Amino acid sequence: MKTVNPIGLQTIPESPADKKSTDRPLSRLPVNLFASVVSLAGLTVDWRLSAHLFGTDAGIADVLGLTAWIVFIGLSIGYGLKAFRYPQQVIGEFKHPVIGSFFGTIPISILLLANSVIPYSLQLAGSIWLVGAMLMIAMSFLTTYRLITSQQNRLNATPVWLISGAGTFNIAVTGGSMTFGAAGELMLLGFSVGIGLALIFLTLIFSRLVFEDGLEQSLKPSLFMLTLPFSLAFQGYHTLTHRIDLFNTVLYYFALFLFAVVVYRVINFRLPFTLSWWGMGFPIAALCKTAFEYAIYKPTILSRSMAVILLIGVTLLVGYMVLRTLYGLITSRLP
Numbered sequence: 001m002k003t004v005n006p007i008g009l010q011t012i013p014e015s016p017a018d019k020k021s022t023d024r025p026l027s028r029l030p031v032n033l034f035a036s037v038v039s040l041a042g043l044t045v046d047w048r049l050s051a052h053l054f055g056t057d058a059g060i061a062d063v064l065g066l067t068a069w070i071v072f073i074g075l076s077i078g079y080g081l082k083a084f085r086y087p088q089q090v091i092g093e094f095k096h097p098v099i100g101s102f103f104g105t106i107p108i109s110i111l112l113l114a115n116s117v118i119p120y121s122l123q124l125a126g127s128i129w130l131v132g133a134m135l136m137i138a139m140s141f142l143t144t145y146r147l148i149t150s151q152q153n154r155l156n157a158t159p160v161w162l163i164s165g166a167g168t169f170n171i172a173v174t175g176g177s178m179t180f181g182a183a184g185e186l187m188l189l190g191f192s193v194g195i196g197l198a199l200i201f202l203t204l205i206f207s208r209l210v211f212e213d214g215l216e217q218s219l220k221p222s223l224f225m226l227t228l229p230f231s232l233a234f235q236g237y238h239t240l241t242h243r244i245d246l247f248n249t250v251l252y253y254f255a256l257f258l259f260a261v262v263v264y265r266v267i268n269f270r271l272p273f274t275l276s277w278w279g280m281g282f283p284i285a286a287l288c289k290t291a292f293e294y295a296i297y298k299p300t301i302l303s304r305s306m307a308v309i310l311l312i313g314v315t316l317l318v319g320y321m322v323l324r325t326l327y328g329l330i331t332s333r334l335p
Helices: 016-022 031-054 058-085 087-095 099-117 122-149 161-165 169-174 183-211 217-241 246-269 275-297 301-331
Strands: none
Touching: 031 058, 031 099, 031 275, 031 301, 058 087, 058 099, 087 099, 099 122, 099 161, 099 169, 122 161, 122 169, 122 183, 161 183, 161 217, 169 183, 169 217, 183 217, 217 246, 217 275, 246 275, 275 301
């Protein structure tokens, strides 16, 4: 039998055979590394909006989008090989009450990457988006089914649950350009499921954070995911209704409030770099996109400044994580 550590980087061996398998780099490839694709794809969208609002070079977004595709393809091949050679480890990660949520980053990656294909082929983009949407709904269904059919430890209620809980918002967020018949209903379904699960999971997560022991060191960067439901709900509502009103303005400002609280808290942790840092990238990228959409709607000095600050911050953060991750891969010492 194997147990999986909270970071999700590898399985913890309990037999010589397990020890032998975890000595191989492929067996240590973590599913949570797909969060890097979501971060890069989210940053791509941020720079596209920056080109629209501030006239920055659109080529930056093109390079980031291509990079996100390369990373996604590479990780998909690598993790596919891991699933073929070490299926029990992958099954163990999927069944883990915390790490299993990171499988939701795979369909989210597909949904975000589909948008980068739109300028070249709307039909191909629609096909990719449909695959991502169906996988995201399936992931949320399995997560919810597992929660209500087996007793859970309260300590497992961590912010990473929001990947599957709020992930369906991305169906609405990314589906605005899709023209086939069922796209509109799928967007409404994704938004509805996202609203319901976000309310449930946020209640459970805040209860755990307030009344139980603190998060483990490896999960502390995931606190930024607390802003995800509010950022994505803003974007999904904007995409569905084509307007920004009091409702999603409230969502945006509360997301900023939570972000400020989490930044202050995480700075005090003084966390060393690990792959779990990628759990910070895509929530901040999502908040940055929300800030840009709001600044386009209400182009005040304050709103534009907030968008710029978040863009600079998330760009520096993602750039640093890319360099540290590449260094770890080159030296075979992924933290």
